[in-house]
Amino acid sequence: xxxxxxxxxxxxxxxxVPELRGKTTIKSFDKVPTLADMPLWGFDGSSTMQAEGKxxxxxxxxxxxxxxxxRKDAFIVLSEVMHPDGTPHSTNMRATAPDDPDIWFGFEQExxxxxxxxxxGFPKEGYPGPQGPYYCGVGYKYMGSVARTIVEEHLELCLxxxxxxxxINAEVAKGQWEFQIFGKGSHKAADxxxxxxxxMLRLCEKYEVDVVWHCKPIKGDWNGSGMHTNFSTKLxxxxxGKEYFESLMGAxxxxxxxxxxxxxxxxxxxxxxxxxTQSIDKFSYGLSDRGASIRMPVNFIKHGYKGYLEDRRPxxxxxxxxxxxxxxxxxxxxxxxxxxxx
Numbered sequence: 500x501x502x503x504x505x506x507x508x509x510x511x512x513x514x515x516v517p518e519l520r521g522k523t524t525i526k527s528f529d530k531v532p533t534l535a536d537m538p539l540w541g542f543d544g545s546s547t548m549q550a551e552g553k554x555x556x557x558x559x560x561x562x563x564x565x566x567x568x569x570r571k572d573a574f575i576v577l578s579e580v581m582h583p584d585g586t587p588h589s590t591n592m593r594a595t596a597p598d599d600p601d602i603w604f605g606f607e608q609e610x611x612x613x614x615x616x617x618x619x620g621f622p623k624e625g626y627p628g629p630q631g632p633y634y635c636g637v638g639y640k641y642m643g644s645v646a647r648t649i650v651e652e653h654l655e656l657c658l659x660x661x662x663x664x665x666x667i668n669a670e671v672a673k674g675q676w677e678f679q680i681f682g683k684g685s686h687k688a689a690d691x692x693x694x695x696x697x698x699m700l701r702l703c704e705k706y707e708v709d710v711v712w713h714c715k716p717i718k719g720d721w722n723g724s725g726m727h728t729n730f731s732t733k734l735x736x737x738x739x740g741k742e743y744f745e746s747l748m749g750a751x752x753x754x755x756x757x758x759x760x761x762x763x764x765x766x767x768x769x770x771x772x773x774x775x776t777q778s779i780d781k782f783s784y785g786l787s788d789r790g791a792s793i794r795m796p797v798n799f800i801k802h803g804y805k806g807y808l809e810d811r812r813p814x815x816x817x818x819x820x821x822x823x824x825x826x827x828x829x830x831x832x833x834x835x836x837x838x839x840x841x
Contacts, residue, residue, distance in 0.1 A: 500527040504573035507540055507559050508697050509580050512548030512590045515764045516712075516816050519697045520547055521575075537561035537576050549580060549590055556583055562593065563690045568659035569701075575660065577694055592820040596685055597827050603807070604688035604823055605665065605681040605729035608695070609815045611674050611711040612646050612703070618674025618717065619643050619708070627673045630722065634671045642669060645706055649699075650676050656698045662691045671722040671774075681729075685827060689819035714814035715768035723769035723776075724815035730826055731807035734834060739805030746833045751793060751810075752782040754829045761821035763814030770812060777811070784808075 505524050510517035520542075528536060544550025544557035559578035567573035580588040587594035612619045620643045621627055632641050650667050657664040657678075665679040680695055682688025700710050715723040734743060751758070759766060759779060770779035775789040784793040786800060794809040813822050 500529050501572060502527050503532060504567070504570050505537065505576050506567060506570075506573065507561070507576045507578050508694070509542075509559055509578045510590065510592070510693070510818075512544075514548075516818055517590060517592075519693070519700065521697065521701075532564075532574070534561060534564040537564060540578070544580075544588075549588060557581070557588060558583055558585075562686075563694070565660035565662065565694055568656055575694060575697070577690055592818055592824070593686065593689070596689065596820045596824040598684065598686040599827055600684040601733040602685055602823075602827060602830070603681070603683050603731045604685065604819075604826075605679060605807070606688065606692050606819060607677055607679050607725070607727040607729070608692065609670055609675060609677045609724035609726065610699075611672070611713075611716055611724065612649065612676065613674070613709040613711050613716075614707065618672070618711075619646050620673045629720070630671050630673075633669055633673045633675070635668050641673070643674075645708065646674070646676065649703060649706060649708065650678065653678065653695075653699050653702055656702065657695050660694065660698065662695055664695065670724075672717065675722065675724065685823040689823050692819040712816040714763055714765055714816055718768075722774045725769065725776075725811060726763070726813045726815050726817055726819075726822075728810045728813045728822055728826070729807050730810065730830075732830055732834070735805060735807065737805075739803045741804050743833070744804040747830065748784050748793065750829050750833045751784075754825075754832075755782045755792070758810075758812060758825050758829070761817065761825050762812050763817030765816075766812070766814050769814055775811075779812075 502525055506521050508521040511520050540559040541556050543555050545552040545555040549557050558581040560581050561576045561578050563577040565575040567575050579593050580591050663681045665681045667678045670677050680692045682691050703710055767779050770776045772778040777783050777792045783791045785791040786795045787797045788794055792812055799806050
């Protein structure tokens, strides 16, 4: 029997966006454990804004298992929060998100790395040089000495965990970076994104660096942080067509307020119509247009309106479960229509 370290992680009850929590238990197994071997566990919900002290027990239900390369014989156990009677907790957004295996999602997670209350590379007073050279930049004067070390270690941790990490790059503002996560199926994509966020937060502890997910931490003429969400339905990949696309965009326009409601807090600070965004109160789409709400990739029309689309409105702090849930809801209004059924 070998002992394994199992780090159970879950989302707490913080509003408007939950934060990650985690704790470790040690269990013995006679072989490498699988998700089916993971037991239910509990925690004090009164300490995570998920219960009152007089009835504080909440249950952790394992839903995904990830090898943890930062520890020997270890796994990360992503869990849903349940009530003791087995019903989903009101903060359990994963339980409300449809698990559609045919819709694919790719998240582009932007974030800032902070130390001593300011982005890495910012002087104690004032600002660094203006935006321009930092995007996909190289060299100490642009990148500093620690940021690339962090993002490279994070990449390796994600790959070792089996997360479909697709790439990294420095972003437009100094101290701002991005990583991309792709998943086939709504739950898989969102599970991997939350776990990747956890790995980044935990990694930064040893460098005494904070991860700032807020969509506009630096006011003024500095780019905000988004989580552009690429999505592709089976119909988009296999059938496509201008008629289906225009119906889809009509549905996204009709439900734009419902999307904005779950696309992250303070998005009005980021979606201004500047810095490669559309205004928060408008909906638009365009070919290769990074100032549109929905961007069509350069070859989307050429390929018969087939492939994937990029929703540029979700911000860096948004809950991936809420994003995929709303996109699926809007897409389903079109795919269930007489147009598609004809």
